[in-house]
Amino acid sequence: MPPGGRPARAVEKDSADRAGIALVALVGPPNAGKSTLFNQLTGLRQKVANYPGVTVEKHFGRARLPDNTEVTLVDLPGVNGFSARTLDEQVTRDVLEGRIEGLPVPDALVLIVDSTRLESQLMLVDPVLALNMPTLLVLNMSDELAQRGGSVDEVELAAQLGVEVVRANARAGVGIEEVQRFLSRVAHGAVLKRAERPERKFAAPSEARRIELPVVDVFVTRRGRMKVIGQQARFRQPLPSRMTERLDSVLLHRWLGPILFLLIGALVFQAIFAWAAPFMDAIEYVIAGSGEWLRARMSDTWFRSLLIDGVWAGVGSVIIFLPQILILFLFLGMLEDSGYMARAAFIADRMMFRVGLQGRAFLPLLSGYACAVPAILAARTIEDERDRLATIFVVPFMTCSARLPVYALLIAAFIPERALLGPFFGTRAATLLGLYALGALAAIGTAFLLKGTLLRGKGAPFLMELPPYRIPTLRSVALRLYDRSRIFLRRVGRIIFAVTVILWALTQFPRIGGQAPPVDDSALAAIGHVIEPAIAPLGFDWRIGVGLVSSLAAREVIIGTLGTIYGIEGADEGSMEMQETLQGALTFGGAIALLVFFAFALQCTSTVAVMRRETGGWKWPALQFSYMLVLAWVGAYIANAVF
Amino acid sequence: MIARVRAARNRRKLRAALRRAQPAHPDLRLAEIPLREVVELVRIDLPADEMEPLLELGLLPGCRVCPVQRSLFGDPVLMVDGSLIALRREMASCLCVRRMEPATN
Numbered sequence: 001m002p003p004g005g006r007p008a009r010a011v012e013k014d015s016a017d018r019a020g021i022a023l024v025a026l027v028g029p030p031n032a033g034k035s036t037l038f039n040q041l042t043g044l045r046q047k048v049a050n051y052p053g054v055t056v057e058k059h060f061g062r063a064r065l066p067d068n069t070e071v072t073l074v075d076l077p078g079v080n081g082f083s084a085r086t087l088d089e090q091v092t093r094d095v096l097e098g099r100i101e102g103l104p105v106p107d108a109l110v111l112i113v114d115s116t117r118l119e120s121q122l123m124l125v126d127p128v129l130a131l132n133m134p135t136l137l138v139l140n141m142s143d144e145l146a147q148r149g150g151s152v153d154e155v156e157l158a159a160q161l162g163v164e165v166v167r168a169n170a171r172a173g174v175g176i177e178e179v180q181r182f183l184s185r186v187a188h189g190a191v192l193k194r195a196e197r198p199e200r201k202f203a204a205p206s207e208a209r210r211i212e213l214p215v216v217d218v219f220v221t222r223r224g225r226m227k228v229i230g231q232q233a234r235f236r237q238p239l240p241s242r243m244t245e246r247l248d249s250v251l252l253h254r255w256l257g258p259i260l261f262l263l264i265g266a267l268v269f270q271a272i273f274a275w276a277a278p279f280m281d282a283i284e285y286v287i288a289g290s291g292e293w294l295r296a297r298m299s300d301t302w303f304r305s306l307l308i309d310g311v312w313a314g315v316g317s318v319i320i321f322l323p324q325i326l327i328l329f330l331f332l333g334m335l336e337d338s339g340y341m342a343r344a345a346f347i348a349d350r351m352m353f354r355v356g357l358q359g360r361a362f363l364p365l366l367s368g369y370a371c372a373v374p375a376i377l378a379a380r381t382i383e384d385e386r387d388r389l390a391t392i393f394v395v396p397f398m399t400c401s402a403r404l405p406v407y408a409l410l411i412a413a414f415i416p417e418r419a420l421l422g423p424f425f426g427t428r429a430a431t432l433l434g435l436y437a438l439g440a441l442a443a444i445g446t447a448f449l450l451k452g453t454l455l456r457g458k459g460a461p462f463l464m465e466l467p468p469y470r471i472p473t474l475r476s477v478a479l480r481l482y483d484r485s486r487i488f489l490r491r492v493g494r495i496i497f498a499v500t501v502i503l504w505a506l507t508q509f510p511r512i513g514g515q516a517p518p519v520d521d522s523a524l525a526a527i528g529h530v531i532e533p534a535i536a537p538l539g540f541d542w543r544i545g546v547g548l549v550s551s552l553a554a555r556e557v558i559i560g561t562l563g564t565i566y567g568i569e570g571a572d573e574g575s576m577e578m579q580e581t582l583q584g585a586l587t588f589g590g591a592i593a594l595l596v597f598f599a600f601a602l603q604c605t606s607t608v609a610v611m612r613r614e615t616g617g618w619k620w621p622a623l624q625f626s627y628m629l630v631l632a633w634v635g636a637y638i639a640n641a642v643f
Numbered sequence: 644m645i646a647r648v649r650a651a652r653n654r655r656k657l658r659a660a661l662r663r664a665q666p667a668h669p670d671l672r673l674a675e676i677p678l679r680e681v682v683e684l685v686r687i688d689l690p691a692d693e694m695e696p697l698l699e700l701g702l703l704p705g706c707r708v709c710p711v712q713r714s715l716f717g718d719p720v721l722m723v724d725g726s727l728i729a730l731r732r733e734m735a736s737c738l739c740v741r742r743m744e745p746a747t748n
Contacts, residue, residue, distance in 0.1 A: 080699035120701035120724045216687070219698040220705065237725055244727075252712045252720060346729040350716040353731070463696050463734065466720060466727035 021062075022071045022186045023104055025095060028112040029124050030078030031339075031467035033140040035059070037112055037170040038075040039479055041179065057380070065180050069187040074106070080465075082127050086383050096131055108134040108186040110179060115139035115167070116238050116468070118152060122226035123219075125161065135163045136182045138175065142167035144468075150238030157233035171473055244339075244468045251343055261347045264340075265366055268331045272324050272370040272401075279323035287316030302508065305516070310504030313560075315497060324370045324401065325488055326481055332363065332378055333480040337472035341381070342464050349462050355444050356451035358382065358462055361391040365443070368398030372607045373488060376614055386455040390447055392614060393624055396602050397443035399436045402555040406598050407435055409559060413579035414591040431595075438599045442631065494609075503550050503557075519565050524549070538597065538633065539590030539640040551603045558603075589643040593636035601632035673708065673738035674717070681709040682740040689737050700728055708740065 028034040038046070042061030059075035076095055077088035091100075098105030111128050113121035118139070129135060139145075139154060158165040164182065168175025250256055291312045298304040335341045341363070349359030357365075360382045367375035375395045382388040399407075411428050418427045506524040508516045519525055527549055528542035535545050543565045551558035559578070566581045586594065602608065602625045611621035676682050684706050687694050701724050702708065712720040717732040 081695070083695050083699070117725045120726055123699065123701060216694070216698065216704060219703050223701070223703055223705075240722070240725065248712060248720075248727075252714070254713070254715050258715060342729070346718070346720070347714065349731065350714065350718060462729075462731045463700070464729045465700060466729055468727075 022107040022183075022189075024071050024073050024108045024110060024183060024186055025106040026073060026075045026110050026112060027092065027096070027124075027128055028076075028078060029080050029114070029121055030465065032078065032112050032114040032121065033170045034078060034112050035075055036473070036476060037110070037138065037140070037168070037176075037179070038073060039476060040170055040173060040176050041183075042073055044479075044482075063180070063183060065184040065187065066177075067184050069184050071183045071187050074103070080124060087385060088383065096133070106133065108136070108182075110136050110138060110182070112138040112140050112168075112170075115142050115145045115152060116148065116150060116241075118145075118235050119226065119230045119237070122230060123222060126222050126226060129161060129163060134186065136179065137161065137163050137165045138170075138179060139165060139167045140170050140175075143169045143172070143174070144241075145238050148238035148241060150236050152230075152235045153233050157229070157235075160229045160232050171470075241468045247469050248343075248466075251340065252346070257343075257347055261344055264335075264344070265362075268328070268363075269366060269369060271327050271331060272367075276323040276327050276370075280320050283320050283323070284316070287312065287319070291316075302516075305508065306501070306504060310501050311497065313500065315500075319489070321371050321373075321401075322485060322488070325374045326485060328367050328370055328374050328378075329481055329484045330477065332367070333477040334472045335363075336381075337470065337476055339467040339469045342466045345381075346462075346464060346466065353462070356447045357391055357394075358384070358387050359464075361387065364391055364395060365398055368395040368400060371400050371402070372396045372398070372604065373610045374484065376607070376610050377484065377487065379614075386451075389615065389620065390450045390455050392611065393450060393620070394443040394446045396604065396607050396624070396628065397439045397446065397600070399439045399599070400555075400604075402604065403435075403598055405556045405559060406551075407432060407595065409578065410582070410591050410595050413582045414586070414588055435595060435599050438596070442600060446627075500553055503553060519546075537640070538593045538636040539587055540594065541585065543585065544590075544594065548597070548601075548603070553605055555598060555603045589640040592643045593640035596639040597632045597636040599632075600628055600635050602628040670739040671741065672736045673710065673719070673721075673740050674732055674736040676710055676740060678710050678713060680742075681707050682742055684708050684738060685741045686739040687737060688739060689734075697734075701726065702728065702738075707743075708738075710735075 026034050026038055038059065038061060041063040045064075046059060046061035057077075061073045061075070062070055063073050064070050074095060076092045079086075079089045079092050082089055082093050094100050095103060096106065096109070109128065109131070111125060113125065115121075125137065137158075139152065139157075145151065154165045154167055166175050166178040166182075168179065170176070251260055291308045294312070295304065295308050298307075332341075335344065344362065345359035347359070348362035352358050352361050361379070364375045364379040364382075367378050372395050375398070376392045379388050379391045379395070382391055411431050415428050415431050420426055420430055503524070506527065507519065507522050509523050510517060510521075512521070516522070524546050525542065528546035531545045531549070532542040535548070540548070543562065546565060547558040547561045550561040562582070563578060566578075566585075582591070608621045608625060611624060612618055615621065670686075671682075673682070673684075684702065684704055686704060687697060687702075689697070697703070702721070706723060709722045710719045711722045711727070714720075717735075718730065719732070719735050720727055720729045722728075
């Protein structure tokens with residue numbers, strides 16, 4: 001054994017630097033303040049990764065203690081038990097038992113509970129203590145307990161449970177020092193196996209009763225035991241939270257609740273579009289401007305072309321979505337931390353249940369109108385794996401903002417403006433609305449189809465604890481934003497970067513006299529000619545085909561590509577020249593077919609990349625891509641034939 | 644001894660028969676309890692694996708439950724031991740409850 005006294009278990013490469021540093025796991029039920037404590041202890045010294053093979057996030061951090069020792073902390077997902085029914089519970093159990101590759105058995109546990117609901121939270125304490133690991137029990141939100149007239153004798157509780165107990169208020173940093181003292185004792189190897197637990201107050205249930213009613217019996221016995229411990233520790237239940245009662249009487253009101261829910265949804269929607277717009281414009285301006293600035297200062301070589309037209313423009317096309325993503329996650333973070341998210345899921349549940357999904361799917365679907373990538377990430381809040389898969393499968397049907405420029409260009413070029421309902425609602429707006437509806441209908445139909453076939457199942461019973469309302473802390477929301485933007489930029493940036501470089505290369509070869517060939521002779525055109533027979537029935541020629549291929553990187557790329565092919569300078573969705581050229585290149589039916597194609601097809605490498613990451617393999621993204629492509633082709637074929 | 648075992652078995656059979664004959668002997672379901680009335684949970688009519696999440700949240704036979712809100716579609720929010728738990732109407736009608744008797748409680 002190494003000097004630290006820890007068995008030299010298999011330590012993975014990336015965690016080799018942890019060798020010799022004690023590992024402490026943070027365990028607790030959801031909404032007990034686990035992550036707040038984790039953030040207090042680690043600050044920015046944390047990493048997020050996925051557990052191998054599953055999509056549960058592994059939050060890791062290094063806590064530097066006042067005596068200059070360090071421990072590694074793992075923030076486990078919030079669970080109510082260890083039945084391993086959900087992925088979260090499974091991962092928690094595996095970590096505690098040391099069954100995760102590259103992660104040794106934790107040296108100690110910090111078990112954090114909401115002391116205002118001590119009795120029901122003790123239901124988790126029992127199985128955790130049964131693991132017989134060195135444990136510190138943190139009674140969080142003890143300030144709230146006192147405010148609402150509750151109390152508990154933590155010394156007696158410690159004696160009853162046989163573990164150390166501290167009161168804390170993690171949000172205000174109260175009790176952090178005690179936790180740190182415990183951690184430094186763990187780091188020094190001074191925390192030894194806990195002494196034998198005191199005599200159980202209840203005899204173990206007889207085998208006969210266990211066989212008759214296994215599950216209920218185990219829980220009823222545990223509950224009885226914990227009630228006695230609560231009484232011994234003189235736990236007095238606090239009065240219900242007045243703030244929560246008052247807010248719920250409005251926010252969960254039969255009529256007002258759904259109305260406010262829709263208003264909040266509309267506000268998020270509006271914020272994503274309106275508030276993000278100036279930032280997006282600014283980013284576009286900076287990227288384009290700096291590209292030009294660089295172009296003027298470099299000689300005309302293939303390298304300049306690669307750097308500016310490939311890399312710079314490609315990276316720019318990703319970063320431009322960052323404001324939308326930050327605003328979205330700012331809202332999601334505040335809704336989550338305030339406790340409203342659980343209520344929103346409850347209100348939306350009935351509606352989503354009809355469609356075959358569940359309440360927690362509502363916000364991811366709404367986010368899908370901005371961008372499918374953060375929406376798919378947001379679907380992590382859905383515990384049931386089938387429901388989560390169904391949700392992220394249909395998210396790309398929501399009309400994301402990358403489709404808008406394409407819709408705007410084609411509508412402007414092909415749909416004559418005529419008033420339908422007075423001056424405010426004309427044929428063009430109707431077409432746009434129709435395209436949004438088309439996407440939503442496809443999502444609903446697909447959800448139905450999935451839940452009836454591949455993801456059939458009784459569906460997890462919708463059961464949700466509604467946490468008390470709390471004011472979100474700046475720190476926690478900021479950390480979340482930091483996390484999300486890092487994941488987005490890193491994972492997605494890499495793919496976009498690769499695709500744009502490949503596309504750029506295809507327009508550059510074969511070289512003719514050391515120069516890039518005319519687009520008609522480039523490798524990209526060759527690909528266009530290859531796929532032409534497949535898209536001819538839709539009313540598209542090879543040029544549109546090349547546009548479709550290039551739009552795989554990101555949907556709006558098709559505009560720039562068509563601009564390149566037709567030799568239009570500064571092509572964007574507002575360009576009159578572009579519109580006129582398209583009118584010559586497409587029939588009316590072909591234009592409608594192209595719109596339908598964009599409504600359905602998964603023309604987005606970022607989404608495919610994030611799907612792969614979130615489903616842990618290529619199976620789902622491949623299925624999703626093919627399904628959406630078939631739907632797009634058939635839809636476009638019908639549109640071309642009808643119009 | 645044998646008689647006692649037999650009696651226990653008969654009681655179980657009778658209970659099972661009563662459960663099967665639900666329409667004739669309707670139990671009081673949580674879904675029927677008006678808001679703000681505190682009742683005692685008696686039984687959960689769900690298979691074991693679906694019951695477990697309820698048990699983990701402290702919704703178990705013998706506990707006191709009080710519906711505090713009900714949505715437009717009848718989905719209740721329950722107060723159990725100081726926690727708020729939201730569930731679907733369908734599940735609420737699988738929870739058999741008993742009215743508290745003011746004299747004995």
